[in-house]
Amino acid sequence: MEVFNFTPYGDVSITYQWDSKAMSFEDYTKQYYRRRVHAKKTYAFTIGGLQLAELVKFYNxxxxxxxxxxxxxxxxxxxxYFSQAINPRCKRENGVIxxxxxxxxLEVDRQVTSYPTAQETDVLPNPHGETDQVFDWHTQLVTAGQRTERMARQTKPTRTITGKWSGLKSERDTLIRLFNSHCRVPLTFRYNGEDLKVVFPDKIEIKDKRELRNIIGYECQMELEVID
Structure with missing residues (x-):
C-alpha cells in the first residue's frame, strides 16, 4: 500500500468514538453495551502547497x-481510508492555480495501539478553567385544568459536569489512554473535594496543538456523567 505523505499544517483533530448502545430506564438510570473492541478513530487536518495535482492523483x-x-x-x-470527498480551495493568479x-x-481501519484494562480506581485528571454542572430530577409535570401535578421519576438527580481539558502532550496521552481503556466503564474523578465515579461520553475530540511536526499540547471539551 502507498503512504499518505502530505504533511498536515496547524492543529490536528483526532476523534475517538465507541458507538456504544445505551438502554435508558424509567428512573433515568442507564445501562451501556459495548459494540466495538476498539474505538473508531478519525483524523481531521489541513494540507496545502503547490502541487494540487499530486493530491488529486493520490485520491483518485x-x-x-x-x-x-x-x-x-x-x-x-x-x-x-479517506472519510469524505476532498474539496481543495485554490489560489489563482492570472487564471493559473x-x-x-x-x-x-481520514478514518483509521483499526487501531494498532494496545490499551490497559480499565479499572474504576483509574483517576481522570482535572479540567482547566471553568466547569458547568447540571443537576436534574427529571420531574414529570402533568397539567389538568388549572392545576399542575408534579410526579417524582427518580430517587436522586442525574448530574453532569462539563469542562475543558488541556495541557502538555504527556497529559494528552493520559486522556487518550483512559478513554480508549474505559469505553463506558466508570473511573474516579476528584472534583471540589469529592471522589466521584464518572463515565466518559461516547465520543471525544482531541485537538493537537503543534509546532512544525511536534505535538506540544492539546485541548478537549467533554461532558462527564456522574454515576455515584
Whole structure:
C-alpha cells in the first residue's frame, strides 16, 4: 500500500468514538453495551502547497473512499481510508492555480495501539478553567385544568459536569489512554473535594496543538456523567 505523505499544517483533530448502545430506564438510570473492541478513530487536518495535482492523483488512485493506504502520525503507522470527498480551495493568479489548501478527514481501519484494562480506581485528571454542572430530577409535570401535578421519576438527580481539558502532550496521552481503556466503564474523578465515579461520553475530540511536526499540547471539551 502507498503512504499518505502530505504533511498536515496547524492543529490536528483526532476523534475517538465507541458507538456504544445505551438502554435508558424509567428512573433515568442507564445501562451501556459495548459494540466495538476498539474505538473508531478519525483524523481531521489541513494540507496545502503547490502541487494540487499530486493530491488529486493520490485520491483518485484510491478511488476516493474505497481503497486503503498508510498514514503515520505521532510515531504510529496506521491503515486509513479517506472519510469524505476532498474539496481543495485554490489560489489563482492570472487564471493559473498557484497554491491550494484542503481539509482532509481520514478514518483509521483499526487501531494498532494496545490499551490497559480499565479499572474504576483509574483517576481522570482535572479540567482547566471553568466547569458547568447540571443537576436534574427529571420531574414529570402533568397539567389538568388549572392545576399542575408534579410526579417524582427518580430517587436522586442525574448530574453532569462539563469542562475543558488541556495541557502538555504527556497529559494528552493520559486522556487518550483512559478513554480508549474505559469505553463506558466508570473511573474516579476528584472534583471540589469529592471522589466521584464518572463515565466518559461516547465520543471525544482531541485537538493537537503543534509546532512544525511536534505535538506540544492539546485541548478537549467533554461532558462527564456522574454515576455515584
Amino acid at each position: 488512485r484510491h478511488k476516493g473512499l474505497q481503497e486503503p493506504f498508510y498514514f503515520a502520525y505521532d510515531g504510529v503507522m496506521e491503515v486509513c 498557484k497554491a491550494y489548501s484542503c481539509e482532509v478527514v
